[in-house]
Structures are given as structure tokens and as C-alpha cells.
Amino acid sequence: MVRYGLLMLPSIQLDSSAAKPLYRQLHEQLREFIVSGRIGQGERLPATRELAGSLGLNRATVASAYELLGQEGLLKGQVGRGSFVDTGFEHGNRIAWDQLGPQSSSMQATAAPFSTAGISFASSRPAGELFPLEDFRTACREVIQGEAALSILQLGSPFGYPALREHLLEEARRAGDAHPSDDIAITSGCQQALDLLQRVLIRPGDAVALEDPVYPGLRNVFAAAGARLIGIPVGPHGIDLSSFEGALEREKPRLVLVTSNFQNPTGATMPLAARQTLLRLAGQAGVVIVENDIYGALRYEGDPLPTIKHLDPAGDVILIRSFSKIAFPGLRVGWVIAPKPVIARLVDAKQCCDLHSDQLAQAVLHRFAQSGRLAAHLKKVLHAGTKRLAAVLSSCDAHMPAGTRFTRPQGGMSLWVRLPEGIDAGELLPRAERAGVNYLPGKYFAVTRPESAALRLSFAGVAPDRIRAGVAVLGEIFGKELERVRAARESGPRPALV
Numbered sequence: 408m409v410r411y412g413l414l415m416l417p418s419i420q421l422d423s424s425a426a427k428p429l430y431r432q433l434h435e436q437l438r439e440f441i442v443s444g445r446i447g448q449g450e451r452l453p454a455t456r457e458l459a460g461s462l463g464l465n466r467a468t469v470a471s472a473y474e475l476l477g478q479e480g481l482l483k484g485q486v487g488r489g490s491f492v493d494t495g496f497e498h499g500n501r502i503a504w505d506q507l508g509p510q511s512s513s514m515q516a517t518a519a520p521f522s523t524a525g526i527s528f529a530s531s532r533p534a535g536e537l538f539p540l541e542d543f544r545t546a547c548r549e550v551i552q553g554e555a556a557l558s559i560l561q562l563g564s565p566f567g568y569p570a571l572r573e574h575l576l577e578e579a580r581r582a583g584d585a586h587p588s589d590d591i592a593i594t595s596g597c598q599q600a601l602d603l604l605q606r607v608l609i610r611p612g613d614a615v616a617l618e619d620p621v622y623p624g625l626r627n628v629f630a631a632a633g634a635r636l637i638g639i640p641v642g643p644h645g646i647d648l649s650s651f652e653g654a655l656e657r658e659k660p661r662l663v664l665v666t667s668n669f670q671n672p673t674g675a676t677m678p679l680a681a682r683q684t685l686l687r688l689a690g691q692a693g694v695v696i697v698e699n700d701i702y703g704a705l706r707y708e709g710d711p712l713p714t715i716k717h718l719d720p721a722g723d724v725i726l727i728r729s730f731s732k733i734a735f736p737g738l739r740v741g742w743v744i745a746p747k748p749v750i751a752r753l754v755d756a757k758q759c760c761d762l763h764s765d766q767l768a769q770a771v772l773h774r775f776a777q778s779g780r781l782a783a784h785l786k787k788v789l790h791a792g793t794k795r796l797a798a799v800l801s802s803c804d805a806h807m808p809a810g811t812r813f814t815r816p817q818g819g820m821s822l823w824v825r826l827p828e829g830i831d832a833g834e835l836l837p838r839a840e841r842a843g844v845n846y847l848p849g850k851y852f853a854v855t856r857p858e859s860a861a862l863r864l865s866f867a868g869v870a871p872d873r874i875r876a877g878v879a880v881l882g883e884i885f886g887k888e889l890e891r892v893r894a895a896r897e898s899g900p901r902p903a904l905v
Contacts, residue, residue, distance in 0.1 A: 416453065417445055419462060428610065429464060430471035437472060441481050441492055452482065452490045474611050478633065525843035526877035531622075531671055531820045531865040532736055537791055539784050543735070546775040550767070559770045565758040566750075567593025567742070568769035574777060579726075579744055584714050586722035590750035592757065595764045596739040597701050597729040598624055601664075603760070604697060604725065604743070605632040607752040608662055616654055616663040616694075618646050620823070620852030620861070622671040625664065625699070638854030639663075643814065645670060645677035648684050655692045662695040667715055668703040669819025672852050672863035676817065682715045690721070701729040701741070704785060705867070706818035707793040716744065725749060730772055732820065733785055738768040792818070798871035799864060799878065806882025808889045813864075820867035823849075825860055826885055829892040832862040838884055844877045 417440055421432050440446040452458070455469040462469075473490055476482035483493040550556065559568070566572060572591050579585035594600040601624075609615060611633030617626060619638030630636060637658050640647045646665050654660060665685065667677050677685070689696050698715045716726040729741035743753060757763070775781050799822060803813050810827035826832060833848035849861030866874055 414446070414450055414453065416440075421462065421464075430468045430475075430610070433462075433464075433469065434472040434475040437476060438479065438481060441476070441494065446492055448492055448494055450492045451488075452492065454489060471611055474633070478611075526845075526869065526873050526880075528844070528846040528864040528866065528869065528877060530868060531732075531863075532868050533732060533734075533788065533820075534791065534868045534870070536870075537784075537788060538735065539780065539787075542780045542784065543771070543775065546771050546778065546780060549778075550770045550774050555770070559766045561766075563763045563766045565592075565754045565763045567591070567764060568766050568773065571740075571769045571773040572742075574773055575728075575742055576744070583717045584726060585716075585744050586746075588722050588746055589744050590747045592743050592745075592750050592754050593764050593769060594741045594743060594757065595761065596731055596736075597699065597727055597741045598628070599739075599757075599760075599764075600727045600729075600741050600743045601625055601628045601699075603753045603756050604727075605629050605634070606756045607749065608695060609634050613662070614658045614660040616651065616658070616660040617854050618665060618670060619854040619856050620672055620849060620858065621854055622666075623851050626852075626854055629664075636854050638856055640856065641670060641673050641675055643675060644681055645675045646681075646685070648681060648688065651685070652688055655688060655694065659692075660694055662697060663689060664697040664699060665715070666699045666702070668700055668712070669705060669816050669821075671702070671819070672821050672847070672849075672865075673823040674814045674816030674819050674821050675823075676712070677715075679712055682712070682718055686715060686719055686724075690723075695723070695725065697725045697727065699727045701727065701732050702819045703728075704733050705789070705792055705820065707789060707796050709817040722746060733788060734772065734775070734781060738765075738772060740764065740768055740772050792867055794871050795866045795869065795874060798874040799866040802875045802878035802882075803864075806879045806886075808882065808886040810889075811885070821863050821865045824862050824864055825858065826862070827889055828860065829896075830885060830888050831859045833859060835884055835888055839881055842880050842884065844880045846881070 419433065419436050421429055423429060425432065437446070437452070446452075452473070455466050455473065459466040459469045473482060477484065481492065481494055482490050484490045550559065572593060576585055576591045579591070585591070594603060605628055609629065609632045613634050614637050615629045615634040616637045616639050617629070618641045620641060626636065637654050637660055639651050639654060645667070651663070665677070667682060669676055685696065696715060700714055703711070703714070714726060716724040723746060725743065725745040727741065727743055730738065731741065743750065745753070796816070796818070800815060803811070803824065807813065807824070808827060811824060813824040814822045816822055833850055836845065836848055839845060847863045849858035849863070852863065864878070869877065
């Protein structure tokens with residue numbers, strides 16, 4: 408025990424040689440002391456400078472540990488007085504559930520609306536009617552009736568189902584997307600991959616550069632980690648590199664996350680030269696690149712481009728992929744290819760989270776891929792996607808009001824529509840839903856630059872005839888609103904004639 412003023416603090420043991428950062432070691436020990444009651448409700452913790460001095464730490468390390476305790480609702484700072492244990496509990500009182508854990512009001516405020524509209528452009532997911540159920544059932548039977556069934560139903564490795572890992576890593580090596588120094592980990596979809604990467608790479612307060620607009624689930628993962636989000640505008644060719652270069656100088660980000668192919672929500676793809684420039688800029692600044700390539704296989708026209716990971720001679724780029732967009736999203740199987748030290752830390756974090764991803768889902772997907780059924784299914788998906796992309800582009804050309812701009816992707820699942828100035832896509836959504844059509848307004852994808860006139864149309868899960876019908880409805884609604892806005896402007900106050 409060590410005395411700090413009136414507080415007797417239990418001994419703290421830190422290991423500077425451990426992989427886990429010192430601030431997290433300190434946070435976990437203080438948290439255990441508070442939860443166990445060894446540090447009581449209302450106790451004042453030592454000042455950050457005092458505790459740092461006694462432990463031989465940097466003051467910022469202690470401040471980061473205190474910040475995590477605050478996010479968990481265990482510590483409250485009082486200006487001029489210090490940091491006090493405040494769990495929200497008093498003897499005999501009910502648990503204050505709304506005060507437990509970190510607050511996530513910023514994510515709640517941007518949660519996407521749920522709708523049962525008849526024609527939905529709101530969800531970026533594959534078409535269920537294209538799922539090859541009989542092939543899937545066959546793959547399931549082959550796995551369950553196979554010799555490995557018993558081991559599949561046992562606990563497995565946090566790295567993932569070995570046969571699937573070997574298959575995916577071999578494919579990546581053949582394509583040049585995995586270096587000899589790389590390893591692979593299977594995750595519960597792309598979303599868990601993002602969450603695990605923020606756990607092992609990001610500390611509270613670190614700057615993270617994200618595409619703006621961007622998929623909300625990606626943004627929210629890093630916001631919840633306490634990262635300082637830097638939005639980099641996305642143009643027709645992906646992330647704006649001049650803006651990124653400026654952010655490198657001003658913000659010193661620790662990490663940049665880019666979707667190289669058919670970005671969500673815009674559908675933009677980075678050209679080869681842009682990928683090379685991004686690599687050069689990030690390499691000079693020592694910034695980690697995380698490449699999200701879950702849409703890359705969904706190319707309907709044009710030639711495929713090498714991944715940023717493929718172009719990286721150092722092998723430092725982290726690559727995320729998933730089966731969710733090309734097969735069955737409900738199975739939740741994704742993967743991360745990264746340098747071995749990163750994978751080792753990621754797997755440690757995953758083991759704490761869920762031990763390992765579902766082995767039966769991994770084994771079935773491995774069988775589905777190895778048997779050639781996945782390739783056959785993907786061929787049908789690309790054929791259908793080609794027709795759906797053509798339908799949404801021609802429909803936007805035909806029905807969107809004059810002055811509307813929209814992206815023209817060569818693949819993926821979505822395109823980005825910017826309506827004429829003065830139209831608010833969010834305000835018009837209820838009107839569209841009453842007419843049986845929905846979409847997601849641009850505000851749900853903003854990092855730092857909300858676009859009230861923008862919206863995402865996700866077309867991959869909608870049949871061509873319904874795409875045409877839905878876009879026609881939206882075009883009529885948007886066109887009438889544009890007429891109203893222009894009429895209001897023309898009938899506005901006019902200067903007096905003198």
C-alpha cells in the first residue's frame with residue numbers, strides 16, 4: 408500500500424516490456440481496485456503529476472488511464488479539486504444503469520433510421536434472392552458429415568479455422584496481397600476487424616484520418632475508442648490526396664483508413680497513381696494504412712487494380728476483407744492480413760472478446776469456396792450487379808431533377824447522389840417512405856462535413872425493375888421540392904424601388 412494524502416492506494420505493478428501499453432495496464436489495475444471496493448466511492452485519486460512521479464511514468468500516461476476510467480463511468484473530475492471515484496452506486500440504491508459505461512451519444516444521434524418501405528435503397532447488402540441455397544445446404548451437409556465435424560464443434564483457435572486461414576492466405580499470396588512477413592486472422596465480419604484494430608493500434612486522443620463521407624459503422628468504431636477523427640474529403644477518385652497531405656502536416660494522424668475499391672457510400676475507386684501517392688505520403692509520415700477492400704470483388708466493368716497492400720514494398724499495409732458482400736452476410740466471416748506482430752496483438756484482443764469466430768460458419772464457407780461453388784455464385788452476382796448498376800445509373804439520368812450530380816461507379820453496391828442546392832435529403836425521407844421508397848440521407852455518413860443535400864442509393868439488393876420504379880418516385884419527389892424551393896426564392900422580399 409502507498410499513501411497519497413488520505414488515500415492508501417494498493418501497490419501498482421507495471422511492466423514496461425509488455426506488449427500492452429502502460430496506460431492500459433494502469434487503467435486495468437485502478438479499475439479492479441475500484442470495482443472490488445479497495446478504492447471506495449467518493450475517494451479522491453492522486454493528481455496525475457503525483458501518481459506519475461511515484462510510478463516513474465509520463466503524466467500523459469496517467470491522464471490516459473484516468474480518461475478511460477471516466478469513459479467507463481468510474482471516475483469524475485471536479486475542476487480545481489481533482490478526480491473522484493464515482494460509480495453511481497450508493498448503499499441501498501438501485502443501480503444507475505444509464506450512468507454505467509462510456510457514453511455514446513454521438514453514435515446514438517447518428518443511428519440510421521429503420522424503415523419497412525417497399526423499395527429500399529437504404530441497406531448495402533447482397534440480394535437475398537441470389538443466394539444459392541441448395542449449394543449452401545450441400546456444403547453444410549458435407550461439413551457436418553465429414554471427418555472434421557467433431558473438431559469443428561469444439562473450441563478452436565482465435566486465429567481462425569486452420570483450413571480457411573490456409574486457403575485465404577494462399578489466395579492472397581498468389582495475388583500478391585500477402586507478404587512473407589504477413590499473417591492472417593479470421594474475424595466476425597469486417598466490423599469486428601475494425602474494432603479489434605482500434606483496440607490494438609489506437610489510444611484515446613490519437614488522430615485517425617477517415618474518408619468523408621464514410622460508412623457509419625467504421626466511423627463509430629473509432630469514435631468510441633476516443634480517437635480524434637479527421638475527415639478527408641472523398642472525390643470521384645477516392646480520398647482527396649492534397650487534403651490528406653495537409654492533414655498529415657497539421658494533425659499528425661496515427662492511422663488512415665481507406666476503401667480503395669467502390670467506397671461506401673460514394674462508390675469511388677482510387678486510381679493506380681492515387682494508390683501509389685497515398686503509399687508514399689503515409690510512408691514518409693510514418694502513418695499506418697488500413698485498406699478496407701470488402702467490395703473489390705464486385706467489379707462489373709473495367710479492369711481490376713492492384714490493392715494498396717499489393718503495391719506496398721515494405722508490407723506494412725493492413726488489409727481487411729470479408730465474405731459478407733460476395734456470399735452470405737449473416738455468417739459474419741471476415742479476415743485481416745497484416746504483419747505478424749499486428750496479427751499477434753489482434754488475436755490477443757479477439758480472444759478476450761469472443762475466443763474465436765464461429766467455426767461451423769468458417770468451415771462451411773471454406774467448403775463453399777474450395778468446391779468452386781463460391782466462384783460460380785460470384786459469377787451470377789456480377790452478372791446481376793451489372794444489370795442493377797446500369798438500371799440505377801440510367802434511372803438517375805432519366806428522373807433526377809436538373810442540377811443533380813451522382814457518382815458513376817464501375818462496381819460495388821452504392822452510389823452517391825448530390826441534389827441541387829436548397830434540397831434537404833433528410834427532410835424529404837419521410838415523404839419518400841410514405842410513397843414506398845427509402846434511402847439513407849448524407850448526414851449519416853458525415854465525419855466533419857455534413858452534406859444535407861446528399862443521399863446514398865444502395866442498389867445491389869434491389870431488382871432492376873424495382874430500381875427503376877423507386878428512382879422514378881424519388882425523382883418526382885425531389886423535382887417537386889426543387890420547384891417549391893425555387894418558387895419560394897422568387898417570391899421572397901424584394902428591395903424597395905426609390
